[in-house]
Amino acid sequence: MAQQERFDWWAAEPAGRTATTPAGRAGARTAAPAVARQGTAVGEAPAAVPVGPPAPAAGPHAGVEAGQVYRAVQQSPAFREIRRSYRGFAFPATGxxxxxxxxxxxxxxxxxxxxxxxxxxxxxxxWLLGLLQFASTFVLTWLxxxxxxxxxxxxALELRWDTQDQLR
Known part of the structure; x- marks a missing residue:
């Protein structure tokens, strides 16, 4: 049988384990209906199938460590500009x-x-100044x-997507 691509890897057992029927799993929430599969009869448990996230594709960033990617992002001009903009607002507003x-x-x-x-x-x-403390908190949050x-x-969203692309 040809290997099938699994689209439900996110709901499966952690990597390195093999799948079992939901009814046999301790603490299972629901039992899955019996489905006939190629080579098994209805109601028979299929053979153990390794589950987990799909193996990373060999691409231009294969073998890159996450730490290296995050250090490179931290030193990038885009990240520095985002931090400069944040600090330019947060520090004076806090002060x-x-x-x-x-x-x-x-x-x-x-x-x-x-x-x-x-x-x-x-x-x-x-009383007036105390109430203005509350008002200034809401105004500052809105700003x-x-x-x-x-x-x-x-x-920041563009930088996040670029970082995730590098980690794939």
Missing amino acids: LFLGWYLLYVLAQAAAPELMRIRLAGPVNVA YARNARTERDRA
């Missing part, structure tokens, strides 16, 4: 947010009279997502 938070805490400690000034009903300066989507996501 601004921490500065804003520390200003709020220091104002509470150093100027309690200022923080007690009522603005509208029971709302005073301290980060927008920056990632417009500046880095497409380049």
